[in-house]
Amino acid sequence: MLTFEQKQAIIESYPELTRKDVSMKRVNYHYEDSLYDKTVVVQHLHPNGNGFVYVAGIVGYDADERGLVNIREASEEELRKTIADSIAALSQGEAEAQAVEQHWANAAGEKLVLMEELGAWNLYHGLNLEDSFGDYAEAVAYLKEEQFKQVQGDSK
Known part of the structure; x- marks a missing residue:
């Protein structure tokens, strides 16, 4: 600290x-x-x-x-x-304001992409929509619960 x-x-x-x-x-x-x-x-x-x-x-x-x-x-x-x-x-x-795209991965190497689209937070596995959330905090809580961590500087 x-x-x-x-x-x-x-x-x-x-x-x-x-x-x-x-x-x-x-x-x-x-x-x-x-x-x-x-x-x-x-x-x-x-x-x-x-x-x-x-x-x-x-x-x-x-x-x-x-x-x-x-x-x-x-x-x-x-x-x-x-x-x-x-x-x-x-x-x-x-x-x-700029659109947001974040890359997340788990210990098994699975990758998900979190994107803000038209006011919703959509979670993609490849081209497939996995889930959609009403706000960012809800999406992040789900990802953390599923043992995913944000990957910095990942370009797909």
């Missing part, structure tokens, strides 16, 4: 973010150029390492009801990606 200071250094490497101290030694980081009313990218970064990044509506994240994802256990790479995705989402309109 990254320390508070390491997380702070990573977050402060984004010059477009503005630091604002809040209660109980916590720190928020705002993206003032946001196209939306929401400007907080990092919320309640605490000296114990806990904190949140705003990812509401960003495909690929299992956000809570407030649109936040916890970064307590995030690696440097994960934290950088999450912050960059948050800034990108707050700086572009919905029309610029």
Whole structure:
């Protein structure tokens, strides 16, 4: 787990973010150029390492009801990606959103592809539709229950 200071250094490497101290030694980081009313990218970064990044509506994240994802256990790479995705989402309109395709595999070597299509999350085995889900979190929960893990950088 990254320390508070390491997380702070990573977050402060984004010059477009503005630091604002809040209660109980916590720190928020705002993206003032946001196209939306929401400007907080990092919320309640605490000296114990806990904190949140705003990812509401960003495909690929299992956000809570407030649109936040916890970064307590995030690696440097994960934290950088999450912050960059948050800034990108707050700086572009919905029309610029990109389609998502994720590759998943299990220990037996079986591969599935999760794709967002017309508001649904479809799971494919080759060209065959295996299942369809109403939201990303439901699809990921199913994949994890079936012992699949996301494969990074897989090109089919």
